[in-house]
Amino acid sequence: MKRRDVLGAFGATAVMTFAGSRARAEQLLPFYDLPAKYMNWAALGTAYEKRTGVKLTIDLKTGSSTALAAMKAEVARPQVNGAFWSLDIAIEGKKAGVTMPYKPKGFDAIPDSRKDRDGHWWAMSSANIVIGANTDVLRKHNLPLPKTWNDLLKPDYKGLCGMMEPTYSGTASTFAYGINFIQGGTKDDFTPGMKWLKAFADNGGQYRSETMGPRLVTGDVGILIDAEGNILLPKAEGAPVVVIAPPDGVVAVELGMSMMKGAPDQERARQFFDWLLGDEAQSIIGASYFRPVRKETLPKAVAAELGEPEKLIPLDLEHEAAVVTNLKRAFTEIVTRGGDLADVLRRYRLAA
Known part of the structure; x- marks a missing residue:
């Protein structure tokens, strides 16, 4: 397996800013907790920008609990469209009233135990x-x-x-x-x-x-x-x-996404969520040695190296x-x- 072909080159880190031209701002899609060096979000961000021209805010408010604290503080005036986080923290986010439902394409294939039935949170990997x-x-x-x-x-x-x-x-x-x-x-x-x-x-x-x-x-x-x-x-x-x-x-840690209540760019956020459960994103996740929620996208060579714990x-x-x-x-x-x-x-x- 050629890793460069699967993962692509690492992109530059995007940092959210409210300054700059309107045209530049329109190309930025803000989310919390997309760490470049965790689950290879750098490669995911590069692939999504190449496909859509939209830049993700890599390394903005990293850490699930950090993201939740920021979203609670900003719930009256949302600054981001959602977060990537562990699902225990995602459940906290729903209870805190900082998320809103969306069921992306592929939602029905996610096991019931790994998603909120209303779509407030759902797994993309573990x-x-x-x-x-x-x-x-x-x-x-x-x-x-x-x-x-x-x-x-x-x-x-x-x-x-x-x-x-x-x-x-x-x-x-x-x-x-x-x-x-x-x-x-x-x-x-x-x-x-x-x-x-x-x-x-x-x-x-x-x-x-x-x-x-x-x-x-x-x-x-x-x-x-x-x-x-x-x-x-x-x-x-x-x-x-x-x-x-x-x-x-x-x-195992269950990892997934949520949309923020009152997200400022809901349409593009939905498109991004749809992409995350598609073949391209799930294959990048699998090639990065995380376990995609769509198991069929995990490369066989990676699956063999991951193995199963005793x-x-x-x-x-x-x-x-x-x-x-x-x-x-x-x-x-x-x-x-x-x-x-x-x-x-x-x-x-x-x-x-």
Whole structure:
């Protein structure tokens, strides 16, 4: 498979501006959270601009939670047409009243569990959340590849690990929710998961408010918790990185789109949403090592490299959306501010 033929060249990052000529503004289609280095939005943006002449706002308000906060602040006067985000945050967005329904072409083919029946949100892809390792960094420290999630808590890996901040990233908030079940927690008790997240920080693990994939490639972090595609795509391009899917369990993040309530350019937004579920966009997503919602568009060679984890733990998306705000608040109080774990979890009704 020739990757250049599938993905095309990376386009320049578009940044929303309200200055400039009217003609230029008319060619810009603003959305929040289209990160160039996540799910290869750079390639998606380049392909869409080549097809339509419309430029997407790549890297504007990246992070699902960041996008939701901005949309809440702007709901009376919408500045964008919608957002790309994890579906737990999308459900929050609907409840907050910042989205409006639209069912793009291909909506009926999306499984019911991966879309809002009225069209407020819908999946375009998913990704397993795994461990990525920079083999050059580990070789420098004379360390083996980690095998399990608990390996990352060992003193051997102190200060070498990182992931995105759960209060910023939908992928990270999904992991913060899912690690609880990997560690033996329940929907009524998030103690095991929060203990793991705190121990990760205590072992020097970094929580960063940025897309972290590039830091693994450069060796700024030696081990990264992230969506598998953010590791496998650089690997395919020659980076010294590998993916580990721990046998103790892996969770997946569901990724999709929503239109903002009162979106300023609804017609062009609808056209863009239609394109995202079409062959071209879904094939770019698949070639970027994310799992397109239309499975038939995933290249066979990519599917073989992605494989399936030994133990994929299913998540209750509605329950995740119901508790994710309190989970993020508890994370901040316990991990960032050193609050008492048991007391904070009880206060947020995340433990008895």
